[in-house]
Amino acid sequence: MALTTNTADINGIKDKAAIVGIGETEFSFDSGRSELQLASEAIKAACDDAGISPHQIDGLVRYEMDTNQETMLIQSLGIENLRHWESVSYGGGAGNAVVGHAASAIAAGYCNYVVCFRAANLRSQMRLGQARNPQRITGGQQGFAAPFGSMAPAHQFSMFVRRYMHMYGATSEHFGWVAVTLREHASRNPRALRRDPITLADHQNSRMVVDPLHLLDICQENDGGAAIVMTTPDRARDLQHSDTLTLVEAAAQGSGPQNEGVIYRPDISVAESTNTARDLWARAKLGPSDIDALMFYDHFTPFCLLNLEAYGFVPFGEAKDFVEGGQNIRFDGMLPINTHGGNHSEAYIHGLTHTQEAVRLIRGVSTSQPPKKTIDRVLSCSSVAQLSAAVIIRRG
Amino acid sequence: MTQQDQNIKSRPMTGPLEGIPLPDLDRIPDYERGFWEGSYNRELWIQRCSGCDTFRHLPTPMCPSCHSLKYEWSKVSGKGVVYSFVVVRNPVHPAIREREQVPYNISLIELEEQWGLRICSNVLNIAPEDIYIDMPVRVTFIPTVDEPNVVLPLFVPSD
Numbered sequence: 392m393a394l395t396t397n398t399a400d401i402n403g404i405k406d407k408a409a410i411v412g413i414g415e416t417e418f419s420f421d422s423g424r425s426e427l428q429l430a431s432e433a434i435k436a437a438c439d440d441a442g443i444s445p446h447q448i449d450g451l452v453r454y455e456m457d458t459n460q461e462t463m464l465i466q467s468l469g470i471e472n473l474r475h476w477e478s479v480s481y482g483g484g485a486g487n488a489v490v491g492h493a494a495s496a497i498a499a500g501y502c503n504y505v506v507c508f509r510a511a512n513l514r515s516q517m518r519l520g521q522a523r524n525p526q527r528i529t530g531g532q533q534g535f536a537a538p539f540g541s542m543a544p545a546h547q548f549s550m551f552v553r554r555y556m557h558m559y560g561a562t563s564e565h566f567g568w569v570a571v572t573l574r575e576h577a578s579r580n581p582r583a584l585r586r587d588p589i590t591l592a593d594h595q596n597s598r599m600v601v602d603p604l605h606l607l608d609i610c611q612e613n614d615g616g617a618a619i620v621m622t623t624p625d626r627a628r629d630l631q632h633s634d635t636l637t638l639v640e641a642a643a644q645g646s647g648p649q650n651e652g653v654i655y656r657p658d659i660s661v662a663e664s665t666n667t668a669r670d671l672w673a674r675a676k677l678g679p680s681d682i683d684a685l686m687f688y689d690h691f692t693p694f695c696l697l698n699l700e701a702y703g704f705v706p707f708g709e710a711k712d713f714v715e716g717g718q719n720i721r722f723d724g725m726l727p728i729n730t731h732g733g734n735h736s737e738a739y740i741h742g743l744t745h746t747q748e749a750v751r752l753i754r755g756v757s758t759s760q761p762p763k764k765t766i767d768r769v770l771s772c773s774s775v776a777q778l779s780a781a782v783i784i785r786r787g
Numbered sequence: 788m789t790q791q792d793q794n795i796k797s798r799p800m801t802g803p804l805e806g807i808p809l810p811d812l813d814r815i816p817d818y819e820r821g822f823w824e825g826s827y828n829r830e831l832w833i834q835r836c837s838g839c840d841t842f843r844h845l846p847t848p849m850c851p852s853c854h855s856l857k858y859e860w861s862k863v864s865g866k867g868v869v870y871s872f873v874v875v876r877n878p879v880h881p882a883i884r885e886r887e888q889v890p891y892n893i894s895l896i897e898l899e900e901q902w903g904l905r906i907c908s909n910v911l912n913i914a915p916e917d918i919y920i921d922m923p924v925r926v927t928f929i930p931t932v933d934e935p936n937v938v939l940p941l942f943v944p945s946d
């Protein structure tokens with residue numbers, strides 16, 4: 392089937408939106424407060440970082456899964472004139488999609504100060520890693536999966552991993568190097584939930600949760616909130632971080648065929664984000680060699696390897712060699728990854744913290760700031776299956 | 788690989804998992820029903836487009852290839868290979884935990900009729916440590932304990 396003509400060479404948002412504020416709550420396993428409070432605190436913190444008042448917010452982009460509705464936030468934050476709102480579906484796929492949507496709302500002139508956020512008690516309330524199917528399924532893909540015990544994201548995603556290992560010879564040790572590196576980055580980050588350094592042996596000795604995934608391959612389940620404020624570059628020059636503009640250079644979302652239920656795609660050893668990557672590079676007129684650091688959605692460590700290949704940092708099948716030993720992907724390496732520690736060790740806020748870390752790297756304030764190079768351009772990309780998204784953040 | 792290093796193999800699955808979510812056969816859409824009717828009759832029925840003869844799973848109301856709304860339920864051989872599999876060792880459902888049903892395998896079976904035609908199932912009568920990708924399997928049918936009308940297509944090693 393021929394692909395229809397795409398519009399991937401049009402980049403209508405290029406440099407038209409600046410990230411001016413990032414903020415978050417503390418991350419914990421039991422926040423002890425409502426999701427509305429987490430959202431309100433995170434958004435207020437992001438506004439403080441920008442140097443604006445929450446009264447000035449006139450755009451909201453939320454995750455469809457988030458329980459905080461627009462009206463609740465209007466009420467809590469004292470938003471006076473909400474001109475634009477959107478919600479973006481697909482959980483981990485939305486991590487960067489909300490950022491792209493917010494940038495496009497600014498570029499289109501729909502609003503002046505847009506906030507994207509995610510705030511949830513994903514440990515003390517609804518745990519995404521547990522079975523959430525109804526006992527009697529009335530239709531859809533889960534009826535063909537849950538009766539066989541496939542009930543959690545780790546079950547579907549480790550299907551990819553097993554196939555990937557079979558196709559390319561990657562081993563659990565390769566995933567372990569990703570875990571060791573992410574934890575090392577988190578050990579330097581006071582926000583992070585898991586700060587004790589681990590060794591490859593610790594990874595290998597951690598209990599098998601869903602073979603081939605060990606416990607130390609799997610991200611945190613935690614409570615917390617995070618928010619990002621964006622406005623036009625002109626307004627950004629009058630705000631708190633006017634010395635370092637962080638611009639959204641390009642964004643893309645993508646998917647491939649047969650992705651309902653995740654595991655029926657034509658080749659599950661290849662990340663579906665290859666589609667997102669193709670459009671992102673075409674739109675940005677850039678390639679992997681232009682990127683100084685990579686923030687990838689690390690719900691499970693093997694997807695570091697799949698994303699490195701999907702976005703073309705290495706040829707298919709060679710990511711295992713690239714991550715081995717961890718030197719290439721450490722904060723002081725050739726391609727720093729998840730310098731905050733990621734979903735794996737900092738906190739799981741559905742990927743929004745990855746774009747926040749991209750901003751920190753460009754501002755030069757990451758707790759694992761690469762020592763040998765200036766970070767001018769960061770790729771932040773989401774989950775690899777079903778629907779995915781990515782953004783490129785650059786120094787203005 | 789410490790668990791494997793002990794050289795103690797896990798017990799094989801011998802039938803369906805118990806106490807976990809099942810389809811409500813009275814409420815599922817028409818275009819899903821044939822899959823379960825086939826299993827009830829101890830046959831593996833896969834949805835097949837009447838317009839272009841393409842098999843499809845997951846079942847859908849429209850053919851994603853030719854967009855015909857007409858389909859039939861076609862009996863297939865029930866032979867295939869393991870395309871990928873995982874071994875669940877940490878229970879995420881109360882019935883799995885309480886009835887001590889871990890470990891169990893979830894296996895993605897590619898059926899011989901068509902490239903890429905896969906169904907999710909379990910492979911019985913084999914220790915999970917012995918399952919491998921491309922292992923030949925054949926279908927067998929076992930009613931669930933919780934809903935005897937719901938019969939699952941499960942697989943066993945074919946040699």
